[in-house]
Amino acid sequence: MNNYSEEKGYFGEFGGSFVPEQLQAVLERLDEAFLRFKNDPEFLQEYHYYLKEYVGRENPLTYAERLTKKLGGARIYLKREDLNHTGAHKINNVVGQILLAKKMGAARVIAETGAGQHGVATATACAMMNIDCTIYMGKEDVRRQELNVFRMELLGAEVVAVNQGGGRLKDAVDEALKDLVANYESTFYLIGSAVGPHPYPSIVHYFQSVISEESKRQILEKEGCLPDAVVACVGGGSNAIGAFSAYLEDKDVRLIGAEPVEAATLTQGKPAVLHGFNSLCLQDDEGNPLPTESIAAGLDYPGIGPEHSFLKISGRAEYVTVTKKEVLEAFQEISRTEGIIPALESAHAIAHVIKLAPSLQEDSIIIVNLSGRGDKDVAEVKRLLELNV
Numbered sequence: 082m083n084n085y086s087e088e089k090g091y092f093g094e095f096g097g098s099f100v101p102e103q104l105q106a107v108l109e110r111l112d113e114a115f116l117r118f119k120n121d122p123e124f125l126q127e128y129h130y131y132l133k134e135y136v137g138r139e140n141p142l143t144y145a146e147r148l149t150k151k152l153g154g155a156r157i158y159l160k161r162e163d164l165n166h167t168g169a170h171k172i173n174n175v176v177g178q179i180l181l182a183k184k185m186g187a188a189r190v191i192a193e194t195g196a197g198q199h200g201v202a203t204a205t206a207c208a209m210m211n212i213d214c215t216i217y218m219g220k221e222d223v224r225r226q227e228l229n230v231f232r233m234e235l236l237g238a239e240v241v242a243v244n245q246g247g248g249r250l251k252d253a254v255d256e257a258l259k260d261l262v263a264n265y266e267s268t269f270y271l272i273g274s275a276v277g278p279h280p281y282p283s284i285v286h287y288f289q290s291v292i293s294e295e296s297k298r299q300i301l302e303k304e305g306c307l308p309d310a311v312v313a314c315v316g317g318g319s320n321a322i323g324a325f326s327a328y329l330e331d332k333d334v335r336l337i338g339a340e341p342v343e344a345a346t347l348t349q350g351k352p353a354v355l356h357g358f359n360s361l362c363l364q365d366d367e368g369n370p371l372p373t374e375s376i377a378a379g380l381d382y383p384g385i386g387p388e389h390s391f392l393k394i395s396g397r398a399e400y401v402t403v404t405k406k407e408v409l410e411a412f413q414e415i416s417r418t419e420g421i422i423p424a425l426e427s428a429h430a431i432a433h434v435i436k437l438a439p440s441l442q443e444d445s446i447i448i449v450n451l452s453g454r455g456d457k458d459v460a461e462v463k464r465l466l467e468l469n470v
């Protein structure tokens with residue numbers, strides 16, 4: 082069902098696990114548990130129970146009638162991940178991994194977060210599933226995201242501000258890994274995107290594939306055929322791999338990932354080992370990761386999940402870039418025509434659809450993954466529009 086490669090977690094040349102020995106042992110134990118539970122009927126039943134009763138799945142595949150008519154080309158459908166509890170796709174993966182943690186007998190979950198979205202999703206589901214939760218966050222991010230810190234604390238999580246290093250996301254990852262190695266018997270490290278050493282990219286693929294399993298069933302019901310294209314935004318790659326996965330074998334379905342031009346990992350990256358796995362990465366001449374600067378916090382990452390690097394190199398998926406200006410226009414356009422304020426991340430996918438749809442026939446179909454809602458972004462968009470960027 083997915084590209085889960087037999088042994089070592091490689092997608093072509095990409096992926097793998099480049100970590101110290103102690104951590105390798107922890108990852109192997111995780112891999113064994115994942116392989117055992119991914120096909121366990123009881124586990125799956127529980128996972129789908131929480132998706133339905135807590136997350137609110139299945140969510141709709143909404144026909145964007147006004148946007149379609151306005152653009153005058155392909156019929157556009159929106160996969161409504163914005164309607165999930167907590168307002169984005171991240172919760173699908175979080176619920177799955179916490180369930181796995183409990184099956185493995187873990188007493189606590191740890192995670193790192195940058196802007197706070199993954200931390201809030203993790204703290205949310207940990208509260209519901211009654212498991213101890215610690216979130217590592219760089220001190221700079223703690224300062225900038227004080228409301229998200231408060232949310233996590235309301236949900237009962239402990240937020241640890243990381244002062245080491247530069248106090249950024251990378252330093253939070255390092256501290257979380259230290260915690261994991263010291264407490265591996267009781268602790269589960271929950272990764273929020275399709276990145277990291279094996280087996281994380283495959284685990285996240287697995288738990289996000291519910292997006293395209295639903296959308297495929299829904300489009301067949303509504304249109305009686307598969308879409309011509311599926312479009313999703315790409316940060317680390319989890320909503321995109323979830324939106325693509327059920328169509329990977331359907332070679333006539335174009336799979337398109339949209340990146341910010343300021344963080345165009347797949348368009349401009351080169352192979353490198355970063356954060357324990359081999360993938361494409363934006364780097365300088367000396368091979369150091371380049372800083373990125375997207376208006377969407379969730380896309381602000383110089384690396385990318387290894388499966389996307391493979392899909393790009395093998396030609397199965399296409400990756401395009403969109404500019405800040407196009408994203409802000411798309412954000413406003415879909416707000417006005419469809420009454421949906423999208424996350425800035427999702428507006429990257431919409432921005433590409435606005436270019437793509439008019440070039441396609443009227444009987445073609447595009448599914449765009451609306452990865453999240455935009456409430457978190459309205460203040461920032463107001464500021465950007467006033468600056469007239």
Ligand SMILES: *Cc1c(COP(=O)(O)O)cnc(C)c1O
Pocket residue numbers: 169170171198273274275314315316317318319320321379380424426427452453454
């Ligand atoms: C975090 C986030 C993303 C980016 O992460 P991926 O792993 O690439 O999906 C995209 N959209 C929303 C709404 C997010 O919260």
